[in-house]
Amino acid sequence: MREAKKIGAxxxxxxxxxxxxxxxxxxRISQLVTLALFLVGPLAGLWIVKGNLAYxxxxxxxxxxxxxxxLQSLLAGHxxxxxxxIGVVIVLxxxxxxxxxxxxxxxxxxxxxxxxxxxxxxxxxxxxxxHISRKLRYWVLAMTLVLAAVTGTIAWELINPVSMLHRGxxxxxxxxxxxILAVFLLDLFVSANAWCGHVCPVGAFYSLLGKWSPLxxxxxxxEACNDCMDCYAVCPEPQVIKPALKGAKxxxxxxxxxxxxxxxxxxxxxxxxxVFHFGLRSAK
Amino acid sequence: xxxxxxxxxxxxxASRRQFLIDMAKTACTVGLMGTGLGLYAKQxxxxxxxxxxxxxxxxxxxxxxxxxxxxxxxxxxxYNILELxxxxxxxxxxxxxxxxxxxxxxxCEDIPCVKACPTGALDHQLTDIxxxxxxxxxxxxxxxxxxxxxxxxxxxxxxxxxxxxxxTLEMAPNLRTGKHTxxxxxxxxxxxxxxxxxxxxxxxxxxxxxxxxxxLAKGKLGYHYRLGWEEKTKAGKSLVAPDxxxxxxxxxxxxxxxxxxxxxxxxxxxxAPGTQPGIPKALQGDKL
Numbered sequence: 001m002r003e004a005k006k007i008g009a010x011x012x013x014x015x016x017x018x019x020x021x022x023x024x025x026x027x028r029i030s031q032l033v034t035l036a037l038f039l040v041g042p043l044a045g046l047w048i049v050k051g052n053l054a055y056x057x058x059x060x061x062x063x064x065x066x067x068x069x070x071l072q073s074l075l076a077g078h079x080x081x082x083x084x085x086i087g088v089v090i091v092l093x094x095x096x097x098x099x100x101x102x103x104x105x106x107x108x109x110x111x112x113x114x115x116x117x118x119x120x121x122x123x124x125x126x127x128x129x130x131h132i133s134r135k136l137r138y139w140v141l142a143m144t145l146v147l148a149a150v151t152g153t154i155a156w157e158l159i160n161p162v163s164m165l166h167r168g169x170x171x172x173x174x175x176x177x178x179x180i181l182a183v184f185l186l187d188l189f190v191s192a193n194a195w196c197g198h199v200c201p202v203g204a205f206y207s208l209l210g211k212w213s214p215l216x217x218x219x220x221x222x223e224a225c226n227d228c229m230d231c232y233a234v235c236p237e238p239q240v241i242k243p244a245l246k247g248a249k250x251x252x253x254x255x256x257x258x259x260x261x262x263x264x265x266x267x268x269x270x271x272x273x274x275v276f277h278f279g280l281r282s283a284k
Numbered sequence: 285x286x287x288x289x290x291x292x293x294x295x296x297x298a299s300r301r302q303f304l305i306d307m308a309k310t311a312c313t314v315g316l317m318g319t320g321l322g323l324y325a326k327q328x329x330x331x332x333x334x335x336x337x338x339x340x341x342x343x344x345x346x347x348x349x350x351x352x353x354x355x356x357x358x359x360x361x362x363y364n365i366l367e368l369x370x371x372x373x374x375x376x377x378x379x380x381x382x383x384x385x386x387x388x389x390x391x392c393e394d395i396p397c398v399k400a401c402p403t404g405a406l407d408h409q410l411t412d413i414x415x416x417x418x419x420x421x422x423x424x425x426x427x428x429x430x431x432x433x434x435x436x437x438x439x440x441x442x443x444x445x446x447x448x449x450x451x452t453l454e455m456a457p458n459l460r461t462g463k464h465t466x467x468x469x470x471x472x473x474x475x476x477x478x479x480x481x482x483x484x485x486x487x488x489x490x491x492x493x494x495x496x497x498x499x500l501a502k503g504k505l506g507y508h509y510r511l512g513w514e515e516k517t518k519a520g521k522s523l524v525a526p527d528x529x530x531x532x533x534x535x536x537x538x539x540x541x542x543x544x545x546x547x548x549x550x551x552x553x554x555x556a557p558g559t560q561p562g563i564p565k566a567l568q569g570d571k572l
Binding site: 055056084133146172174 | 310311313314315321325329349351352353355358359367371377378401405
């Protein structure tokens, strides 16, 4: 592998390390701070946030609840108490505004695992792999909802790696690491971005939630694109870029409208021509 | 999958075919996953008998649809008794439970675990901890319980937070010694909360008294069963047939009354003909 082919090399040369990793760094800070807020309680007795991503109580007043878990609970036949309902409304509103899959790239702890797998996959140059449909996740999502209704339990939570990892880190990890290792190996060997981009129903749910969200990445300077392909290479959901970046001729706007976009901002980082920006979906 | 637009009809046909095949593949994969997970979820509904849910927990089948595994009950338990099940445990992953033999429920009066529950998987209707039904203590082994062996251990009775209501000591003759009393710890289901203090404190290597899920521990009368003596009290009279006065064969000049025994000095119908005066020794002090 020649140095010139490294993803983001051009951006690195042109913008410097900090600017060409800006959103990645901010994202890691967001993920780690979120985790730290949950961890200082059990580790240092400083109870800023209690609970986990399924439901948490911040400073003993602000409830936040995962709408996907609560939806399953509802389908299982349980109407939750007031606190969970308030928490759900707040979380729904937040992700509706900033983009559903902001949860995936800025909050979810599994993202660091799968990003590590993606990085290592590139590093040791593993190509190809099993073909998994990107629509699989919606099928899995539907399956989890049907199962909740049929079994009367929140069945997906029995094996959900997302909540298991977060709960494991905050409460007690036990054998959870086996499941996390399985996800890591799946992403490393079976197929690139297999878990987050193909299978995970949590991501699918948040995709749907952010379908109309106003905060988007826009290929506003798309005429400056020099076809280096770095954005496609770095993006965990590369199929979302093409319509916005190359749609000028078909009269498609420059805003990435696909709800699968995680608003991670890596395309902004790796583009040496500054094609991409965060903006509003209404922007032209 | 959607890149069929603008291609030759043949190509479109082929990719439609491919689309349907992909669809079938995905559906089968997910169907298989779902079946596996569904069966696992069914298995996971079986709570091991020694795992006890926190106070106010809904019935297990409902609980697993209501508990979102946030762990706030665990955090708000002042005695750190509750634990969220890890994947390797027999309890549904992430749900709270405790094992009485390790650490029993301390039965806080303000029930912080229930208050902390955001979904009501721990029922907020429960405001009096003494009314909680986490399980039911059962003196499960009469062969090793020290009190059943005729000793005075009494520990389970002493530690019971609802002493003399949930556990009482019932006296019974010790037939082995022939002269002592056994004090048998007896659990009363209408007062037992299932906190597990008795199980925790049982001095034996393996507890003779254990908290079990109520549905394992309790028997149930047939719905048509009526307790005659209760019905009689309710009605104020016998509902079956008029009570016939029992005829006793007694020494001459004696009467017999339930509870009092033989009463001398009166002659009634119950006098046996041809008996000698004086009470046979075997009948003296008879309380039958």
